[in-house]
Amino acid sequence: MALAQGMIEIDQELCKDCKLCISVCPKKLIETSDRLNQKGYYPAFYIEKSLKKEHRKCTGCGLCAIVCPEIAIEVYRA
Amino acid sequence: MKKVFSRPKSIKKNPFHYCPGCGHSIIHRLIGEVIDELGIQEMTIGVPPAGCAVLAYFYFDVDMGEASHGRAAAVATGLKRALPDRIVFTYQGDGDIAAIGTAETIHAASRGENFTTIFVNNGVYGMTGGQMAPTTILGQNTTTSPGGRKEKRDGFPIPLSEMLAVAKGSAYIERTAVSSPSNILKTKKAIEKAFRTQMKGLGFSLVEILSPCPTNWKMSPVEACQWIDEEMVKHFPLGVIKDISGEKKDAH
């Protein structure tokens, strides 16, 4: 049985670098970027963003979005 | 692939002004999701507090009416009595509800006023810079309890939810937290149950939500959530405190 396939989109301009999403992702697919956003924070970024579907580990569990205070994450699931 | 998570319709697009890791915006979103799922956006009227969430009307896309500090329960009483078929909720911090607003809250609960209160408990007065609040726990350091809250000097914290459960007229009271994804999901269920309690006309409903205030607790957001799970819940245990419908035994 295959795991669900998913992906997320993070609006980096809304992110305030609270790192809650990073702490809850079971597969550690989110990291802090080294590029400042408009608000002056180092936003979180989804490391699989540029990967093709077959190589992604994200299951679309949504824990990151549930915990994000800024509603900066949208979650997709197959 | 289907989008399975996005901003609720009843939350406006405005970026939140809250600090990084603040519990308010998580709770706002949960209320928005519940309002969407129950289909009550056009019938809902909210009463924001004095505190960081005083600007809640910039985020909730429902009618809202300001109350002065602590008086939301009285304003909500006036609104609900005038518009009994609408859904009225107050959104209050711990100082708002359990210090200056104690009388209004206890009496609204005792009268069985049929509105819902969302009680955001972060153990401090956030907006004004982190002063001691009625729910600051013993030993907790704040700007007006230097060295930590001491029994003799500062008194004990107030278990308002337990007190309200004793009042006849309160129908549903539960304490949850937004310190982890599973707690956040339980909070959403509690908020939904509270609104349903109002819709059934059963009486006063309240959800107390332990919420992080990283800025005034002087912790990182992740540490603040851990502190709730490890320390705060010892003094404010999570769970159903009262449920006259009998549906929810303690789900925790």
Added chain:
Amino acid sequence: MRGNHAIAEAAVRAGCRFYFGYPITPQNEIPEYMSDRLSKTEGGVFIQAESEVASIHMVIGASMAGARVMTSSSGPGISLKQEGISFLSALELPAVIVNMSRGGPGLGNIAPSQSDYFQATRGGGHGDYRTIVLAPSSCQEAVDLTYKSFDLADRYRIPVIILGDGMLGQMMEPVELPPEIPVKKLPPKDWTITGAKGRPSRFIRSLILDPFEEEEHNWKLMRKYERISKEEVMWESFSVEDAKMLVVAFGIAARIAKGAIKRVREEGLKVGLFRPISLWPFPAKVLKEVSRRVKHLFVFEMNMGQMVEDVKLAVDGGVEVHFYGRPGGIIPTPLEISRIISSYYYQKKLG
């Protein structure tokens, strides 16, 4: 009818269906009457709140929903309501607040006084605001002014204070009651929060963080107050045509003064009465006009000197303003006042 009962009945006839109050002497008959009357009226809601603070905020809530709503109290309770009254003014919410004044300051006593004039007209609440203040001097006038106050409150979106006193509240006089207005016939309000059905959501608030916006909000309120000052001034003159001296008094003191003036007129003294009915807006222009002819004003109040300041401001020099006040809940008699008037009259060689 007893004054307190008449005020309550007039309110219900004006379409008031919501009353939130608290016991305090000498106005307890108002909540008592309302609890009975509203329970027998469709859509009527009465709550005896946990404090005067709670009751003014329930008034705010019901007013936000578009209802005609009233509260009542006496001096110390009105002091507790001041934050709420400031909020009502800032939020531009209509409401009627009845103050049956008693002796003060502090707990005072339960006898009538007029020492809440400053509290009513200058406001004990914070910020720049005004409320309409109406001072009846008879049970009939209490009925008429209470009835009218709901229209004024709705028309201008402003709180209206009925400034009575313990004697007015307790005395019994025949009154003619106005017709009942069906609530359905009241004009609709397009600014209320009732659930955003079929329209964008709106919010009613007074926190305006941007200083320029806050300033503009204050100017908006002031423009409203100017309109009210032009349109809603009320006063009564009695026996002024040939008067050489005018007594200036409001409310129950004016009633006593009228008795005193009738006495001294019998003795040939040419004295009249100028009675402001709207304490805010104060009939300053009219008083100034009158003071061109009459050079001696005698202000009589049951307090230590409050309305006398407005009189002096109005006449702006050019007339002698004498003051007689009895504070602390004593009710002077017409005989006593007539003697004071006479002695002043002859002192000033007016006879």
